Each structure stands twice: as structure tokens, then as C-alpha cells.
Amino acid sequence: MTRGSSLHVEELRMAFGHGPQEHLVLDDLSLRVDPGEAVCIVGPSGAGKTTLLRCLAGLARPTSGAVRYGDQSLTEPHADIAVVSQDYRGSLLPWLRVWDNVAFPLQGRGVRRAERKRRALDCLAAVGLPDVGDKYPWQLSGGMQQRVAIARGLAYDAPVLLMDEPFGSVDAQSRFDLEDLTLELRRQLGITVVVVTHDIDEAVYLGDRVIVLGGKPTAVLETLTIPLGTDRDQLSTRADPRFAELRTRVLSLIRGERAPDTGTDRDPAPAPDKTVGADRTGVA
Numbered sequence: 638m639t640r641g642s643s644l645h646v647e648e649l650r651m652a653f654g655h656g657p658q659e660h661l662v663l664d665d666l667s668l669r670v671d672p673g674e675a676v677c678i679v680g681p682s683g684a685g686k687t688t689l690l691r692c693l694a695g696l697a698r699p700t701s702g703a704v705r706y707g708d709q710s711l712t713e714p715h716a717d718i719a720v721v722s723q724d725y726r727g728s729l730l731p732w733l734r735v736w737d738n739v740a741f742p743l744q745g746r747g748v749r750r751a752e753r754k755r756r757a758l759d760c761l762a763a764v765g766l767p768d769v770g771d772k773y774p775w776q777l778s779g780g781m782q783q784r785v786a787i788a789r790g791l792a793y794d795a796p797v798l799l800m801d802e803p804f805g806s807v808d809a810q811s812r813f814d815l816e817d818l819t820l821e822l823r824r825q826l827g828i829t830v831v832v833v834t835h836d837i838d839e840a841v842y843l844g845d846r847v848i849v850l851g852g853k854p855t856a857v858l859e860t861l862t863i864p865l866g867t868d869r870d871q872l873s874t875r876a877d878p879r880f881a882e883l884r885t886r887v888l889s890l891i892r893g894e895r896a897p898d899t900g901t902d903r904d905p906a907p908a909p910d911k912t913v914g915a916d917r918t919g920v921a
């Protein structure tokens with residue numbers, strides 16, 4: 638069961654500054670995300686990934702072009718679209734208990750306190766934190782705080798979850814756990830997930846599709862379909878020869894090298910596994 642509508646970006650152009658100071662970041666960028674899809678966006682640092690996500694969230698207006706949710710123009714935040722940012726330390730309020738942080742978005746919607754708490758505790762249980770509602774954020778580890786931030790995204794009950802480098806500041810094991818949590822939530826709730834990440838392995842692991850950004854100004858270099866099924870796990874998925882091919886393809890696109898064609902949409906040739914125990918491939 639999927640929920641919500643498609644996201645469309647059409648010929649998006651985003652420039653900052655004016656006249657000779659103008660800095661054109663995104664140009665002629667088009668993409669589509671279907672309901673229930675998990676799409677990862679990767680690209681070099683400064684390519685404009687966060688800017689693109691802010692446009693998808695209705696938090697930034699493009700210089701030209703259109704961002705649509707179904708048939709609605711996204712010119713301001715939409716109730717169907719929740720955002721989880723990288724900086725959980727900055728986004729959780731230290732003076733509020735964890736459940737109150739999670740329930741915070743519901744205050745403005747006129748939901749009564751008892752109902753807010755019930756929904757917050759449900760969302761905390763969904764992210765594997767059933768017992769921390771009465772603690773304060775600073776009493777939790779970094780990985781747990783990021784789970785709280787995801788729970789708050791879920792509290793909106795929004796069919797679309799946009800995540801900007803959501804696991805960038807947690808340790809490696811927590812990161813794996815959070816990636817699996819994201820896959821599980823998406824499966825259970827039928828939500829659409831869009832993840833901006835520097836981490837190519839993470840993009841291939843999480844995505845049904847990976848959109849690779851690059852160029853100056855930035856546009857879509859290539860969209861890869863990830864044919865690794867919906868039941869993924871950290872060991873066997875990363876050990877799949879196609880995983881190695883896909884990450885090589887993405888990395889070579891980003892580095893501007895001649896990208897080998899994986900042919901993943903057709904009939905992938907087996908390749909030796911190079912991923913088990915390998916370091917994560919990041920984009921500087």
C-alpha cells in the first residue's frame with residue numbers, strides 16, 4: 638500500500654545573488670519521485686543537494702522551473718511532506734522531554750496533549766525506542782537522538798519523508814541500524830523516502846533509484862535503477878556483485894571519469910565481490 642502523490646521537479650533553476658554576483662547552482666534539473674519509492678540523491682559537496690531538498694520541501698523557491706506534489710505547486714511546506722535533517726543536535730529541543738519533542742509538530746495542529754503523547758510514544762516505538770519518552774534528548778546517544786528526529790518526522794503522519802544527510806553524524810553501527818530502520822519504516826508505512834547522502838554505499842543500499850547530480854551548474858547526470866529487491870540486509874545485499882558494480886558506476890560518474898555501464902536495467906554481468914569489509918565510499 639502506498640500513500641501520497643508523486644513529486645515532480647521540472648526544469649528547476651536555482652541561482653543565489655544577483656547581477657555579476659549571481660551564482661547559478663542548479664540548472665535545468667528535472668526528476669520525478671513516485672509514491673512509495675525510495676530515491677537517493679548523491680553528488681559532490683556543494684552541488685546543491687540540500688538546496689534541491691529544500692525546494693522539494695517547499696522551503697525554498699526556485700529561481701525558475703516548477704516543483705509539484707501531485708498537481709499542487711510546492712511553494713511552501715506541505716502537510717504531506719516531513720523533513721529530517723542531519724543536525725539532530727540542533728533540531729531537538731533540550732528542555733523538552735523526548736515525547737514532547739516528537740509531538741512538537743502536532744501542537745500547531747490542535748491535537749490535544751494526551752493524544753499528542755500517545756502518537757509520540759507510538760512513533761518512538763516504531764523507531765525502536767519504546768522506553769525513552771520521559772527522558773530528555775541529551776540523556777540519549779547520538780544514534781538514539783537521530784531516531785527521535787526520525788520519530789518526529791513520522792509524527793506528522795506524512796506520506797513523504799525527506800532526509801538530508803540523516804545519518805551523517807552517528808557512528809558506523811548506528812548508521813547501519815538507521816538505514817535498516819528507514820527501509821523497514823518505508824515497507825511498513827508505504828511512505829515515499831527521499832534521502833540526500835554523501836555516502837554512495839548508503840545510496841545504493843537504500844534506493845530503488847539513485848539520482849546522481851553533477852556538472853557546473855548542477856544537473857542530473859544519470860538516474861540508476863537499483864535492482865536489488867525490497868528485502869535488503871547489510872551483509873548479503875552489500876555482498877551482491879551488482880552492489881559493487883552500482884557503487885563503482887556512481888563513483889565514476891561523480892568523479893567525472895568514464896563511467897562503466899553496469900547494464901543493471903538489462904542483464905548484469907557477475908563481478909567479484911569487493912564490498913564485504915570495504916570502507917564506505919564517500920563523496921568529498
Ligand SMILES: Nc1ncnc2c1ncn2[C@@H]1O[C@H](COP(=O)(O)OP(=O)(O)OP(=O)(O)O)[C@@H](O)[C@H]1O
Binds near residue numbers: 680681684835
Ligand atoms: N541561502 C543561500 N545563499 C547563498 N548561497 C547559497 C545558499 N544556500 C546554498 N548556497 C550555495 O549553493 C551551493 C550549494 O549548496 P548546498 O548546501 O545545497 O550543496 P550540497 O550539495 O548540499 O553541499 P554539501 O554536500 O557540502 O552539504 C553552495 O555553493 C552554497 O554556498
